[in-house]
Amino acid sequence: MLLSVENINLKFGKRIILNNVSFKADTGKIIAITGKSGCGKTTLLGIVSGLLNPDSGKVFYNNKNILRWGDFRKSHFRNKEIGFVFQFFNLMPDMSSYQNIIFPALIRLFPRNVKKELNSLVEYLNIKDIINHYPTTLSGGERQRVAIARAIINKPKMILADEPTGNLDNTTAEDIKNLFIKLKKEENMSLIIVTHDKRLVEIADEHLHLENGILKKQSKQKDTKKIKAVKTVKKK
Amino acid sequence: MNFIIYKILFIAKDNFTNIIRSVVSSFGILFLISFFVIYISLRDSVTSYVKGNLFDNLASDEIKILPKNTKEIEFVKRPGSRAIPLSTANTIRKMPDFISVHGVSRIGFTLRVEGEMLGKTKRMYVPVCGVDRDFLKTRTNKWRSFTNRRPVPIIAPKFSIDMLNNYFAMDNIDPIPESELIGFPLTLTFATGARNTEERKTYDFEAEVHSFTDVINIPGVIVPTDFLKEIAQKYYAENRKSAGMEYAVLFAKVKDVDKLPQTVEELKKLGLNIQSQKDVTEKTSKAMRIIDSFSLGVIAIFFLLTSISIFNSYLTIVYIRSKKFSLKRILGYSKLRILFGFIFESACVGALYGLAGYFTGNMIIRYFSVKIPQFLPSLSSITIAESGTDTLFLCIVISSAVSAVSALIPAIFASNINLFKAVRR
Numbered sequence: 331m332l333l334s335v336e337n338i339n340l341k342f343g344k345r346i347i348l349n350n351v352s353f354k355a356d357t358g359k360i361i362a363i364t365g366k367s368g369c370g371k372t373t374l375l376g377i378v379s380g381l382l383n384p385d386s387g388k389v390f391y392n393n394k395n396i397l398r399w400g401d402f403r404k405s406h407f408r409n410k411e412i413g414f415v416f417q418f419f420n421l422m423p424d425m426s427s428y429q430n431i432i433f434p435a436l437i438r439l440f441p442r443n444v445k446k447e448l449n450s451l452v453e454y455l456n457i458k459d460i461i462n463h464y465p466t467t468l469s470g471g472e473r474q475r476v477a478i479a480r481a482i483i484n485k486p487k488m489i490l491a492d493e494p495t496g497n498l499d500n501t502t503a504e505d506i507k508n509l510f511i512k513l514k515k516e517e518n519m520s521l522i523i524v525t526h527d528k529r530l531v532e533i534a535d536e537h538l539h540l541e542n543g544i545l546k547k548q549s550k551q552k553d554t555k556k557i558k559a560v561k562t563v564k565k566k
Numbered sequence: 567m568n569f570i571i572y573k574i575l576f577i578a579k580d581n582f583t584n585i586i587r588s589v590v591s592s593f594g595i596l597f598l599i600s601f602f603v604i605y606i607s608l609r610d611s612v613t614s615y616v617k618g619n620l621f622d623n624l625a626s627d628e629i630k631i632l633p634k635n636t637k638e639i640e641f642v643k644r645p646g647s648r649a650i651p652l653s654t655a656n657t658i659r660k661m662p663d664f665i666s667v668h669g670v671s672r673i674g675f676t677l678r679v680e681g682e683m684l685g686k687t688k689r690m691y692v693p694v695c696g697v698d699r700d701f702l703k704t705r706t707n708k709w710r711s712f713t714n715r716r717p718v719p720i721i722a723p724k725f726s727i728d729m730l731n732n733y734f735a736m737d738n739i740d741p742i743p744e745s746e747l748i749g750f751p752l753t754l755t756f757a758t759g760a761r762n763t764e765e766r767k768t769y770d771f772e773a774e775v776h777s778f779t780d781v782i783n784i785p786g787v788i789v790p791t792d793f794l795k796e797i798a799q800k801y802y803a804e805n806r807k808s809a810g811m812e813y814a815v816l817f818a819k820v821k822d823v824d825k826l827p828q829t830v831e832e833l834k835k836l837g838l839n840i841q842s843q844k845d846v847t848e849k850t851s852k853a854m855r856i857i858d859s860f861s862l863g864v865i866a867i868f869f870l871l872t873s874i875s876i877f878n879s880y881l882t883i884v885y886i887r888s889k890k891f892s893l894k895r896i897l898g899y900s901k902l903r904i905l906f907g908f909i910f911e912s913a914c915v916g917a918l919y920g921l922a923g924y925f926t927g928n929m930i931i932r933y934f935s936v937k938i939p940q941f942l943p944s945l946s947s948i949t950i951a952e953s954g955t956d957t958l959f960l961c962i963v964i965s966s967a968v969s970a971v972s973a974l975i976p977a978i979f980a981s982n983i984n985l986f987k988a989v990r991r
Contacts, residue, residue: 436573438898443568444569
């Protein structure tokens, strides 16, 4: 098992954010986490990546509890094992697409040469024409593709995506969805996607719903019925 | 390898950009360091002035013996001025407590110095003092040749070079450097008694410039004591009258420093005023205390204002860059790396201001060292020298430290930023 989250509890003051949350993620699987805004989905991603510490619980990555690690080891873990994709892309505005993509590789003390990976990523994500452009001159879809390239430049085993299509139009969101499927199938990456987007829920191997701090597993059948019902209503 | 070089260049460029962006934040350090440079320079100048005016710095085993009720040395003999008689000086020399006793002697004659250059003769009356050759041992390299000989060697104060060159300038003659004035022939005329009276006696001697000094602070010329004794003896032989030879001050080196208090007591019984290193130190430190307390007060205010302004500026920088810091943390930067990166940046900015402050301070010193004597002629004898490279190093270290320490708390904020909140902003 690549990731195992066990009995996570977190309170902000008196408010319970996460109540005994547990789930597992295996290599090459997509997990979608849904829930109302402010219910604690992003906080859960923060805990999984070692950025936040819960009040109690364990997060095992390759059978090692990351919550017991020091800041330096956690930073190394985030750099090497995890790729982040955000709703608002979060590219460095003063860096070109090229610099943004290779930035995680440069963080290491002795960076390995990622030129090969970069070239194949550029082809893979179709961003050759915009590689020297600055983020402000790019469209939303282009920015998200650059952000995904940055997330996978270090060949992580897991991608944590926080509402990756939340700020994109339908066509671009569809492209990103297809890209995630490609990453799962071709790169055997594990993806944990926090989303409201039904299309991303559709491609997930497992759908988890967070409500009042409790994480519940949703059946795929239920999702499919819901999506069909929505489509029928739209047609009418 | 190329990628490592790329990384180094990338980080250097990133840091350089950040330093340039935050350069205004530490502007206050410029004032702090400039004032610090002025303070150091002023302190050094006043220290050397005080010590110089106390007739050279005394060693721990040295004492200065002055006539009774006299606090300062009177090099020029005036009616009523006090001195140590030759007999008392001889008594002191015979005391077993001392290794050596040297004095600055004076004679009851007037001295006229006459020199000729380019067909023009200049004559002037100047004070004259005598010193022993051994007294010069620790004060000049050319002490060996300072003996009672003909032409008589004379040591002139350094400021006389400027005086002489001012005279030359009035006659459109180029200034003459110190080296060319060494060996310059002069005529010394010692005279006693009023003019056109029977008591009037004059003695002429050929002399030459031996050297110039700014270490021995006598407002006239210095000749060997033996030479003054020779004139006094000659005068006594001819007139059976004393030439008024006496000592303005004596410098004595004690054999045993532990016995110094007893020795001082004995000398006081002879009606003499004694100054030791302790007195010099006390006088110097009194002057220094005034300068220090004022300057340190001003520096403390500058420091406080600068620190607060840097702190605030960096707090703003942390807020502006919070998204960037968070993103870096999320992508793999450790807290320490963010912290040290920020402190390094502020230290670099501080170092730049340290450099700028040093040059600004020296520029101000250069300006005021010219202007002060014009506005306050009484302070013309204080030479305010620019600070040296050791101060430059100190300035860079201090300003870097001030900047880094002031930015420390903002840096801790930066490294502990709420990551998700910041990237969602």
